[in-house]
Amino acid sequence: MSVNPYLPGATVLDSLLFSRIQFGANISFHILFPTISIALGWFLFFFKIQHIRTGQDYWQEAYRFWVKIFALTFALGVVSGITMSFQFGTNWPGYMETVGNIAGPLLAYEVLTAFFLEATFLGVMLFGANRVSPLVHTVATFLVAFGTSLSAFWIIVLNSWMQTPQGFKMVDGKAYAVDWLAIVFNPSMPYRFWHMMLASFLTVSFLLAGISAYRYLRNSRSPANFLVMKLSLTVAMVLIPLQIMLGDMHGLNTLQHQPAKLAAMEGIWEGGSGVPAVIFAVPNQKTRSNDYEISIPKLASLYLTHSVDGEVKGLNDFGDKIPPVAPVFFAFRVMVGMGVLMLLCSWIGRWQLRQNRQLPKWMARVLVAMTFSGWIAVLAGWYVTEIGRQPYLVTGVLTTAQAVTTLPAGMVFSTLFAYLVLYVGLLAAYIWVVFYLARQADAKDAQGHPAPKKTDSSFSPFGV
Amino acid sequence: MSSMDFTQASVWLPLFFFVAMGIAMLSYVVLDGYDLGIGMLLNRGNDADKDMMIASIGPFWDANETWIVLGVGLLLVAFPLAHGQILTELYLPVAAMLLGLILRGVSFDFRVKVNIEQKPLWNLLFYLGSLIASVSQGIMIGRLIVGFDSGALGWLFSLLVGLCLPAGYVLLGATWLILKTEGTLQQKAFRWAKNSLWLTGLGIALVSLATPYFSTEIMHKWFSWPQIIWLSPVPIATGILFLLTLRSINALEKKSTQKEWLPFACVVAIFWLAFFGIAYSIFPYVIIGKVTLWQAAAATESLWVIFWGAIVVLPTILGYTLFSYRIFKGKATALTYY
Numbered sequence: 048m049s050v051n052p053y054l055p056g057a058t059v060l061d062s063l064l065f066s067r068i069q070f071g072a073n074i075s076f077h078i079l080f081p082t083i084s085i086a087l088g089w090f091l092f093f094f095k096i097q098h099i100r101t102g103q104d105y106w107q108e109a110y111r112f113w114v115k116i117f118a119l120t121f122a123l124g125v126v127s128g129i130t131m132s133f134q135f136g137t138n139w140p141g142y143m144e145t146v147g148n149i150a151g152p153l154l155a156y157e158v159l160t161a162f163f164l165e166a167t168f169l170g171v172m173l174f175g176a177n178r179v180s181p182l183v184h185t186v187a188t189f190l191v192a193f194g195t196s197l198s199a200f201w202i203i204v205l206n207s208w209m210q211t212p213q214g215f216k217m218v219d220g221k222a223y224a225v226d227w228l229a230i231v232f233n234p235s236m237p238y239r240f241w242h243m244m245l246a247s248f249l250t251v252s253f254l255l256a257g258i259s260a261y262r263y264l265r266n267s268r269s270p271a272n273f274l275v276m277k278l279s280l281t282v283a284m285v286l287i288p289l290q291i292m293l294g295d296m297h298g299l300n301t302l303q304h305q306p307a308k309l310a311a312m313e314g315i316w317e318g319g320s321g322v323p324a325v326i327f328a329v330p331n332q333k334t335r336s337n338d339y340e341i342s343i344p345k346l347a348s349l350y351l352t353h354s355v356d357g358e359v360k361g362l363n364d365f366g367d368k369i370p371p372v373a374p375v376f377f378a379f380r381v382m383v384g385m386g387v388l389m390l391l392c393s394w395i396g397r398w399q400l401r402q403n404r405q406l407p408k409w410m411a412r413v414l415v416a417m418t419f420s421g422w423i424a425v426l427a428g429w430y431v432t433e434i435g436r437q438p439y440l441v442t443g444v445l446t447t448a449q450a451v452t453t454l455p456a457g458m459v460f461s462t463l464f465a466y467l468v469l470y471v472g473l474l475a476a477y478i479w480v481v482f483y484l485a486r487q488a489d490a491k492d493a494q495g496h497p498a499p500k501k502t503d504s505s506f507s508p509f510g511v
Numbered sequence: 512m513s514s515m516d517f518t519q520a521s522v523w524l525p526l527f528f529f530v531a532m533g534i535a536m537l538s539y540v541v542l543d544g545y546d547l548g549i550g551m552l553l554n555r556g557n558d559a560d561k562d563m564m565i566a567s568i569g570p571f572w573d574a575n576e577t578w579i580v581l582g583v584g585l586l587l588v589a590f591p592l593a594h595g596q597i598l599t600e601l602y603l604p605v606a607a608m609l610l611g612l613i614l615r616g617v618s619f620d621f622r623v624k625v626n627i628e629q630k631p632l633w634n635l636l637f638y639l640g641s642l643i644a645s646v647s648q649g650i651m652i653g654r655l656i657v658g659f660d661s662g663a664l665g666w667l668f669s670l671l672v673g674l675c676l677p678a679g680y681v682l683l684g685a686t687w688l689i690l691k692t693e694g695t696l697q698q699k700a701f702r703w704a705k706n707s708l709w710l711t712g713l714g715i716a717l718v719s720l721a722t723p724y725f726s727t728e729i730m731h732k733w734f735s736w737p738q739i740i741w742l743s744p745v746p747i748a749t750g751i752l753f754l755l756t757l758r759s760i761n762a763l764e765k766k767s768t769q770k771e772w773l774p775f776a777c778v779v780a781i782f783w784l785a786f787f788g789i790a791y792s793i794f795p796y797v798i799i800g801k802v803t804l805w806q807a808a809a810a811t812e813s814l815w816v817i818f819w820g821a822i823v824v825l826p827t828i829l830g831y832t833l834f835s836y837r838i839f840k841g842k843a844t845a846l847t848y849y
Contacts, residue, residue, distance in 0.1 A: 119620045125573060126616035130609045132580050135587060137602050140595025147591030148813040155588045155817045158581050159824040166577045167828075167835050170570030174846055178838050223810055454602055462606040469610060473617055480624050 061456035063448055066138040069463040074433075075426055076470045077131055080124030082425050085199050085244065086251035087117050088192030095185050108271035112488050113255070116481055118173055123477060125166070130466075138459070139440075141450035146222045146441055149215055149230060150205055157201035165194030196244070203243055207236035209441045210432070211304045222444065234304050238297035239432075245290045246428065248282060249389060250421025255279035256396065257418025258485050260411040267489040276414075277400050283393035291386065295350075301435075302351055305442065307365045308435035311375040313347055314340075318361030321345040330372040335363060370437040374430060382427035385420055392417055419478070524818060525808035528589035529794070531821065535585055537786045539578035540648075541683065541779055546572045548684020550615055550641025551677060552703055553634060560696050561634060565619065567691040567843035572619065574832065576612070588817060593797040593807035600659045601651050608647035614640030623846070642677065649676030656789065657725045658799035668721050675714025679782065682707040686756070686775040689763065691843040701764050704774060705757065712753050715785060719746070722792065728800055729792045742791075749784050752777045 091110055098106035132154075135143060143150065171179060171187040179187070214229030215222045224230060259276035262269070302309045310318070314325035316336050324346035328337035348357040362369050392413060399406055406414070440447045452459070517523050546568040553561055568575075587594045598605060614636050622633035653669030685704035689697060723730035733742060756777040762768040793799055797807045808814065 115624060119624060122573070122616050122620040125576065126613040129576065129580055129612060132583055132587070133598060133605050133609055136583075136594045136598030137605055140599055143587055143591040143594055147587070147594075148810045151588030151591060151809055152813050152816045152820075155584055156820055158577070158584045159820055159828070162577045162580055163574065163828045163832075166574040167831050169573055170835055171838060174570045175838050177847075221810075224813060224816070227816065452599055452602075454599060458602060462603070465606070465610055469613060473613075476617075476621060480621060483626070484624060 062454055062459050063451045065456055065459040065463050066451050070138055073130055077127035079422055080120050082247050082250050083120045084124055085195050086247040088195045092188045092192045095188050105271040105274050109275050115484055138452050139450045140452055145445045149222050149224050153201055153205040157198055161194045161198035165191050203240045204231050204236055207239045208233045210436055211235040212441055235300050238300050242293055242297050245286055246425050248286055252279040252283035253417050253421050256414045260414035262485050262489050264411050265489050280393050280397040284397045287390045306360045307369050310362045311370050311372045311435055312379040314376045315361045316363050318359055318364050320356045320358050322347045322359045330376050332372055370435050375435045378427045378430035382424050385424035521811045524811055524814040525804050528585055529804045532585040533790050535578055535582040539582050541782050542575035544680045545683040545687040546575055547641045547645050548680035550637055551681050552684055553638045563692055563696055566846045569846045570839045589809055590797050590807035591809050593802050604647040604650045608644045611640045611643030645677040645680050646673045649673035656722055668725055672718055675718055678707050678710035678714050682711045682778050686778050690771050690775050693842055701760055704760055745784050745788055749781055752781050
């Protein structure tokens with residue numbers, strides 16, 4: 048712990064702590080919106096194609112309703128993303144100084160190939176429908192969806208490289224690229240990318256289903272609304288099992304490349320052969336063991352190594368280089384628990400909709416409550432992977448503490464406070480507006496003409 | 512400098528990226544400048560004006576703002592050593608700018624989606640966000656010119672630039688409105704443009720006087736022989752452009768000309784010249800007097816990787832940007848999703 052040169056009395060540790068909280072808050076806020084816009088872009092493209100293919104106006108109606116939410120989501124993603132691009136420099140100067148030669152080109156390619164594409168064609172997609180041909184408008188919709196996914200690809204390439212770095216050499220404490228193909232296609236990249244893509248589709252499925260159920264409970268009988276509900280539950284029903292399989296493969300990859308993270312996820316302190324699966328526990332970093340542990344013998348070895356006596360390393364094998372165990376352990380369980388809940392909801396809901404039946408009211412209420420369930424699972428998943436990587440920022444190359452700013456803690460704290468206030472306000476406004484737009488769309492349906500300007504503004508997404 | 516071998520990639524690649532970064536930053540200042548300017552003018556219009564003002568930037572603002580990501584991205588990518596230092600020095604104005612940009616970007620979308628009672632709140636946030644972002648960008652430019660001098664005068668100068676840049680943005684925004692609107696709103700834009708023209712002119716003059724005072728480095732570059740001769744067209748041309756802007760606005764008001772694009776084009780040219788002045792003054796430093804662009808450059812091998820991408824992709828970006836401006840050419844119309 049060194050003394051902060053700008054403010055005697057405060058230590059660099061405070062800056063580290065506040066910087067971490069600030070970046071964590073920022074990244075958590077940011078990720079909510081791309082998570083929706085990645086898949087929602089493709090859903091919109093699908094609506095568009097269906098409209099052209101079938102000539103049915105329902106699809107057009109669905110496009111028009113959901114494109115509003117897309118625009119709002121996109122705007123929030125853009126502005127919070129700009130914040131992140133600056134925070135690399137303001138809060139983590141050591142990061143670019145050490146691995147800038149590798150992180151730089153990856154970020155540059157994201158901006159060059161994806162950012163401009165999505166931002167430019169977003170204008171055409173949102174406001175150009177009357178100015179361009181239907182074909183150009185469809186192509187613009189496609190390019191926005193494509194750009195958003197491409198952007199996710201580059202970011203995940205960089206993140207994966209930080210988790211499982213390869214294809215570089217260190218000279219005088221700086222990383223130099225040796226093999227770009229190895230850097231891009233690093234060992235954890237494919238798992239991480241598809242895991243995130245599926246997570247995005249699942250998040251959007253539940254958003255679509257939740258809002259459609261909300262409108263249904265408010266007596267919307269728009270065919271478009273029903274169609275979207277059915278489509279989203281079908282997509283969720285099919286993709287969740289895929290996500291579970293992929294998650295398992297991702298776990299095996301983590302076992303191979305980041306064993307300390309995996310041990311933290313599983314709550315395994317003592318490694319060896321035939322390790323138990325910990326169902327519940329409170330990991331205790333001080334005693335380096337679990338309190339209140341409930342576990343099933345040998346099960347972890349079985350599902351991790353596919354052999355009852357398989358060798359698994361425990362946290363105690365890594366000395367001090369282990370992540371904070373409890374957050375990783377619990378976040379992992381939140382993610383898995385949320386996944387199971389989503390699986391049940393989508394299967395039951397889709398079964399109830401068979402042969403164009405209607406949802407029972409209770410199920411519609413459950414779906415409304417699950418509207419943003421994808422966000423919880425995605426955040427939990429990212430906490431697992433990001434906290435699980437600690438104490439490293441780039442595994443084995445750079446620790447988080449080495450990269451942090453030496454700015455006065457008070458400065459970092461004041462901006463942290465401002466960001467937090469803004470984020471909480473915007474998140475509330477976003478959720479409110481999503482439900483408000485749903486109410487507005489129904490008012491329009493009910494009266495056959497545009498909704499009156501004055502409407503009930505009470506916030507009651509769950510008080511249906 | 513004279514001993515530098517410009518056939519070496521390690522010499523010309525950093526220079527290429529210095530220029531590219533400059534172009535990205537200038538594109539940002541001009542493009543986001545006009546929509547930030549409109550944000551700062553927003554509360555001077557009535558409700559119908561406000562909707563039309565926003566409609567004039569609706570299809571563009573998002574792509575406009577992307578240029579700052581490219582500018583900072585290139586700083587980050589090509590000059591990683593300077594990136595950390597600059598952004599650490601500029602920590603507070605950067606944070607303020609980001610908060611402003613966030614407020615503005617989301618208000619733009621929220622204001623059309625919420626019910627009528629809440630619209631004034633989001634309009635106000637759009638205005639405040641634009642103002643905060645513009646003032647902090649001005650302060651950042653000021654800090655950069657004084658080489659992060661932490662004395663009272665250094666800060667005073669930075670604050671001065673912090674007030675001048677918003678005036679320039681308002682000028683850009685007002686001339687953009689002249690181009691994109693008609694009727695009473697356009698009449699108001701004539702007045703806004705003329706008011707901000709004087710403020711911008713005063714600002715550029717003050718900054719030009721103060722800059723050599725604060726940096727002996729820059730003073731030597733401006734006033735040593737023979738540079739002073741071939742630099743003199745810059746202030747002269749700037750002056751001519753100011754007069755031309757004023758004349759063309761007056762002519763448009765009297766309806767003696769149809770060239771609604773001319774004031775905007777002149778102001779863009781003024782920004783070009785001012786930007787060239789700053790870039791020339793700073794060159795070859797990334798941080799004045801401390802770090803040159805070659806000292807701060809990333810590994811040549813990494814620069815090559817981006818170079819090829821940039822060569823292919825930048826013309827493509829330029830192409831579809833022009834395509835989008837062509838789609839939305841002519842007077843702005845009410846924004847609708849379909």
